[in-house]
Amino acid sequence: MEHTFICSVLVKHKGVKAGKKNLITYIFSRYIHESQQWAQKVQDTLDEVKLKEAVIFDYEKIISEADTKIHMQQKRSETLENDKISLERMLVEAQVRQC
Numbered sequence: 001m002e003h004t005f006i007c008s009v010l011v012k013h014k015g016v017k018a019g020k021k022n023l024i025t026y027i028f029s030r031y032i033h034e035s036q037q038w039a040q041k042v043q044d045t046l047d048e049v050k051l052k053e054a055v056i057f058d059y060e061k062i063i064s065e066a067d068t069k070i071h072m073q074q075k076r077s078e079t080l081e082n083d084k085i086s087l088e089r090m091l092v093e094a095q096v097r098q099c
Helices: 002-012 020-098
Strands: none
Touching: none
């Protein structure tokens, strides 16, 4: 694989008087360029992940707040139901006493 690459590089430099040093420099700079491209792709992906994590955090906060509101509403509803039952009981007792 590497041999094929070196041969293709030699063919590209056919008209250029390039020695081993130039060839090594070319290969090295090519790998540096590729590694920089990969590093940039990794950085871009990490930035995207950070943005998505921030969005997820915001949604989790919204869900948590909504969950708290639901629990408070449930407690209010239970309290109202208990008050209603108590008032109905008191009304029945008052009606019984009047009879």
